[in-house]
Amino acid sequence: MQQPRTSPEIGGMGHPVKRREDERLIRGKGTYVDDIKLPGMLYLDIVRSPYAHARIVKIDASRALAMPGVVAVITGQDLAQHNLHWIPGLMGDDRVMVLPTEKVMFYGQEVAAVVATDRYIAADAVTAVDVEYEPLPVVVDPRKALAPDAPILRTDREVASNHCFHWEVGDREATDRLFAEADVTIRQEIYIPRIHVASIETCGCVAHLDRTTGKLTIWMTTQAPHVVRTAYALVTGLPEHKIRIISPDIGGGFGGKVYVYPGYVLATVASILTGRPVKWVEDRTENLTADAFARDYHITGELAAKKDGTLTALRIHTISDLGYTNNQANPSKFPAGLFHICTGAYDFQAAHVTVDGVYTNKPPGGIAYRCSFRVTEAVYTIERLADIMAHEIGMDPAEFRLKNFIRPEQFPYKSALGWEYDSGNYAQALRLAMEKIGYWDLRKEQAERRQRGELMGIGISSFVEIVGAGPAKHFDILGLKMFDSAEIRIHPTGKVIARFGTRHQGQGHETTYAQIIAEELGIPVADITVEEGDTDTCPYGLGTYASRSTPTAGAACAKAAQKIREKARKIAAHLLEVHEDDLIWEPGRFYVKGSPDRFKTIQEIAFAAYTNPPPDLEAGLEAVHYYDPPNLTFPFGSYICVVDIDKGTGEVHVRRFVAVDDCGNVINPMIVEGQIHGGLTMGLAPALYEEIRYDENGTIIGGSFMEYLMPTAMETPRWETYRTVTPSPHHPLGAKGVGESATVGAPAAVVNAVVDALWHLGVRHIDIPITPYKVWQILRERGITE
Amino acid sequence: MALHDIRLKVNGVEYTAQVEPRLLLVHLIRDVLGLTGTHIGCDTTHCGACTVLLNGEPVKSCTVLAVQADGGEVLTVEGLERDGQLHPIQEGFREEHGLQCGFCTPGMMMSAYALLQQNPNPTEEDIRFAISGNLCRCTGYVNIVKAIQYAARKLHPPQ
Ligand code: FES
Numbered sequence: 027m028q029q030p031r032t033s034p035e036i037g038g039m040g041h042p043v044k045r046r047e048d049e050r051l052i053r054g055k056g057t058y059v060d061d062i063k064l065p066g067m068l069y070l071d072i073v074r075s076p077y078a079h080a081r082i083v084k085i086d087a088s089r090a091l092a093m094p095g096v097v098a099v100i101t102g103q104d105l106a107q108h109n110l111h112w113i114p115g116l117m118g119d120d121r122v123m124v125l126p127t128e129k130v131m132f133y134g135q136e137v138a139a140v141v142a143t144d145r146y147i148a149a150d151a152v153t154a155v156d157v158e159y160e161p162l163p164v165v166v167d168p169r170k171a172l173a174p175d176a177p178i179l180r181t182d183r184e185v186a187s188n189h190c191f192h193w194e195v196g197d198r199e200a201t202d203r204l205f206a207e208a209d210v211t212i213r214q215e216i217y218i219p220r221i222h223v224a225s226i227e228t229c230g231c232v233a234h235l236d237r238t239t240g241k242l243t244i245w246m247t248t249q250a251p252h253v254v255r256t257a258y259a260l261v262t263g264l265p266e267h268k269i270r271i272i273s274p275d276i277g278g279g280f281g282g283k284v285y286v287y288p289g290y291v292l293a294t295v296a297s298i299l300t301g302r303p304v305k306w307v308e309d310r311t312e313n314l315t316a317d318a319f320a321r322d323y324h325i326t327g328e329l330a331a332k333k334d335g336t337l338t339a340l341r342i343h344t345i346s347d348l349g350y351t352n353n354q355a356n357p358s359k360f361p362a363g364l365f366h367i368c369t370g371a372y373d374f375q376a377a378h379v380t381v382d383g384v385y386t387n388k389p390p391g392g393i394a395y396r397c398s399f400r401v402t403e404a405v406y407t408i409e410r411l412a413d414i415m416a417h418e419i420g421m422d423p424a425e426f427r428l429k430n431f432i433r434p435e436q437f438p439y440k441s442a443l444g445w446e447y448d449s450g451n452y453a454q455a456l457r458l459a460m461e462k463i464g465y466w467d468l469r470k471e472q473a474e475r476r477q478r479g480e481l482m483g484i485g486i487s488s489f490v491e492i493v494g495a496g497p498a499k500h501f502d503i504l505g506l507k508m509f510d511s512a513e514i515r516i517h518p519t520g521k522v523i524a525r526f527g528t529r530h531q532g533q534g535h536e537t538t539y540a541q542i543i544a545e546e547l548g549i550p551v552a553d554i555t556v557e558e559g560d561t562d563t564c565p566y567g568l569g570t571y572a573s574r575s576t577p578t579a580g581a582a583c584a585k586a587a588q589k590i591r592e593k594a595r596k597i598a599a600h601l602l603e604v605h606e607d608d609l610i611w612e613p614g615r616f617y618v619k620g621s622p623d624r625f626k627t628i629q630e631i632a633f634a635a636y637t638n639p640p641p642d643l644e645a646g647l648e649a650v651h652y653y654d655p656p657n658l659t660f661p662f663g664s665y666i667c668v669v670d671i672d673k674g675t676g677e678v679h680v681r682r683f684v685a686v687d688d689c690g691n692v693i694n695p696m697i698v699e700g701q702i703h704g705g706l707t708m709g710l711a712p713a714l715y716e717e718i719r720y721d722e723n724g725t726i727i728g729g730s731f732m733e734y735l736m737p738t739a740m741e742t743p744r745w746e747t748y749r750t751v752t753p754s755p756h757h758p759l760g761a762k763g764v765g766e767s768a769t770v771g772a773p774a775a776v777v778n779a780v781v782d783a784l785w786h787l788g789v790r791h792i793d794i795p796i797t798p799y800k801v802w803q804i805l806r807e808r809g810i811t812e
Numbered sequence: 813m814a815l816h817d818i819r820l821k822v823n824g825v826e827y828t829a830q831v832e833p834r835l836l837l838v839h840l841i842r843d844v845l846g847l848t849g850t851h852i853g854c855d856t857t858h859c860g861a862c863t864v865l866l867n868g869e870p871v872k873s874c875t876v877l878a879v880q881a882d883g884g885e886v887l888t889v890e891g892l893e894r895d896g897q898l899h900p901i902q903e904g905f906r907e908e909h910g911l912q913c914g915f916c917t918p919g920m921m922m923s924a925y926a927l928l929q930q931n932p933n934p935t936e937e938d939i940r941f942a943i944s945g946n947l948c949r950c951t952g953y954v955n956i957v958k959a960i961q962y963a964a965r966k967l968h969p970p971q
């Protein structure tokens with residue numbers, strides 16, 4: 027295990043430093059978007075479509091405009107005059123409607139915006155905008171969308187097809203050959219349903235165009251403020267220096283706050299039109315109904331193996347339901363994100379993956395739900411398939427995995443689908459999880475219980491993540507390379523302000539980035555201020571999602587601090603009148619080789635940087651670094667879940683859940699553990715509870731927390747967490763990123779446990795969420811009652 | 813809409829206001845009185861981000877009309893700290909890393925406050941049940957439970 031190099035007072039890497047952001051948040055003194063109130067501020071509310079597919083015949087706003095307090099109603103026609111009714115999507119090659127001019131494409135789509143002096147009046151006025159629709163045939167199922175007689179949804183595109191893209195990777199021929207030669211093959215259809223991040227804070231903004239200065243300031247719930255600024259400048263033609271995006275405290279993001287939602291654009295337009303600040307904050311129903319979804323992958327997965335259980339090949343075909351447009355949050359070159367991490371922890375000879383993107387009458391999205399681009403889909407698929415194969419050939423699922431893992435000496439490991447895994451020790455993590463949960467005893471217990479007719483299951487998931495996007499060579503969003511940045515300034519008295527291109531939403535950057543600086547410069551965390559989320563002051567960066575902050579901005583922070591240390595060395599040499607090479611660094615000071623009592627502290631050096639700089643050196647002590655990672659990082663772990671199933675109700679009870687994670691070197695163990703707890707809960711959620719469903723008219727079923735079941739403290743088990751440490755060889759701190767590992771790894775562990783409990787009854791797979799009703803039906807079909 | 817005069821005490825301070833009968837208590841607290849520590853996370857009384865104490869009882873202030881609080885006493889997150897001293901519940905959340913984004917936290921702490929008033933020595937089950945009307949998307953609840961246990965210990969040290 028990693029030992030801290032600094033004292034607790036300094037609080038560098040490895041110390042469980044208490045979070046600095048908590049000081050305001052526990053007092054109710056955070057500033058979230060809806061807390062911002064400006065003089066003369068107006069409120070915007072949105073008229074939404076009651077149809078999933080319909081032509082707009084007429085919009086009559088006269089009743090709304092006649093209401094006292096209503097200032098304006100904005101329609102698609104108004105936006106079309108400025109060519110703002112469509113804007114480019116995140117993937118660059120498709121577009122998104124802000125407001126429709128011809129037809130609506132999903133239930134709950136924005137149709138018009140009302141601006142009023144008060145949020146209650148705005149809500150009233152929404153119901154007074156009369157819209158006449160002519161309903162059109164609706165396509166909900168992406169497989170039906172591909173049928174030759176399906177109605178064409180995107181009549182605005184040249185290609186008359188609901189098929190959006192085909193993407194493939196791997197060696198088709200070699201894979202087919204290995205399948206033909208295999209002793210055993212399995213095939214499974216797996217659906218990973220639509221879910222929603224449902225951060226407790228919904229999305230919103232306050233837009234303010236100051237007519238005097240011409241400056242547009244937008245406080246926005248965004249995970250990527252700089253990208254938004256540039257996108258705004260490119261789309262609207264406003265000069266970029268006249269746009270300031272401020273991302274204040276954010277009440278959870280998880281990928282849901284990377285988009286430019288129509289509401290943001292509408293509030294901006296409304297502020298430009300009225301010259302007054304305009305606030306838009308969606309409610310929960312709007313959030314679940316219209317904001318970006320995650321997943322919605324229809325997968326057919328196949329595995330080939332030898333008799334002895336050695337895996338040889340993997341073949342996957344996926345239909346990706348995009349909704350009405352391809353607005354996935356993926357790097358431009360990756361229409362299926364990093365789904366091709368789906369070979370997982372196993373050493374395959376070959377693999378082949380295809381993904382077809384399809385349009386339906388549903389809201390767009392394709393965000394990550396607390397994971398890196400499509401990585402949960404990949405991990406869930408391979409871990410389900412591996413489990414089915416193990417059961418099919420009668421091997422214990424743990425032994426099956428241990429047999430097929432990539433071995434430590436194979437790293438850096440080139441995967442069959444082209445990734446270079448940086449480091450890993452998968453067997454070590456699984457063995458630790460097995461030891462902590464008492465795996466073999468549980469297997470014995472399970473056998474005994476099965477004798478008695480009780481249903482108990484043990485599920486394993488050994489996942490490999492791929493995070494930290496990413497190397498500029500391959501990774502960009504709208505052409506913007508996916509580096510990230512840090513700027514550190516040391517004040518004369520040795521105190522620090524540091525700013526970053528990322529934007530935390532609960533991950534604790536105000537603390538962990540300070541710890542990186544403390545580690546590199548020996549300056550106490552208490553003396554360091556960390557700022558993010560203001561495009562006027564922070565260096566450019568691509569933002570916080572896909573567990574990229576530590577791999578990119580965290581690395582930039584270390585590099586910037588190292589630049590400062592090198593300059594500090596020159597200043598120290600000048601002050602101590604020795605040659606630079608004769609100085610030795612230890613956290614917080616340089617001393618002269620052989621005489622440790624001759625030293626200068628970093629604080630003394632900082633003071634000298636402004637009061638007594640060496641004659642041949644620039645004054646000041648600060649640095650900026652833009653970090654382009656040489657590779658992605660590959661966190662991993664093994665989870666084991668034990669479930670008991672109630673035969674009477676079909677309810678799945680998670681009895682224990684042991685999680686062993688390896689995210690490389692750790693900056694703050696307390697925060698890492700907290701991230702894993704949260705991630706595990708967001709892994710449990712889709713496995714057992716959450717799904718966004720639609721009826722045949724494309725109407726969302728539910729759309730509130732009444733039907734969208736997020737786990738409460740009652741359903742959430744007491745997570746048991748452990749760690750192994752396998753540093754990343756290419757990250758300056760050896761860290762890998764951790765915010766999402768558990769969300770990625772957990773669902774398969776839960777589902778594998780449930781299927782394990784039912785395998786002897788002939789159950790091979792159950793699609794998530796595994797509701798009590800689904801299990802109850804399965805048991806009834808097999809004549810099993812209480 | 814006819815306006816109603818109401819008078820209420822929030823965190824020990826007297827306020828009067830003229831409000832529409834449909835104004836929600838949470839909007840009175842946030843938009844009229846400017847106490848933005850109380851949050852809004854849903855519109856169906858499920859998330860608990862808006863939890864405050866009304867006459868000593870935890871309520872979801874998005875589901876109470878401001879006029880219903882007329883003559884009453886409200887305690888919000890801003891009223892937990894006394895004389896510059898954090899309440900043990902606040903301390904517990906910081907010490908046990910009971911928050912991440914912090915959006916659920918004020919409501920969560922108010923539910924915890926109500927629990928510890930009624931049950932100074934709660935079991936883990938009691939705590940989980942008491943906060944089951946408060947959703948947290950970030951933390952997985954384990955550390956929230958620990959934070960509340962910390963506060964219980966601090967408020968009623970074991971003899
Ligand atoms: S805002 Fe009141 S319960 Fe969600």
Ligand code: FES
Nearest residue numbers: 912916948949950
């Ligand atoms: S800390 Fe983010 S919702 Fe609870």
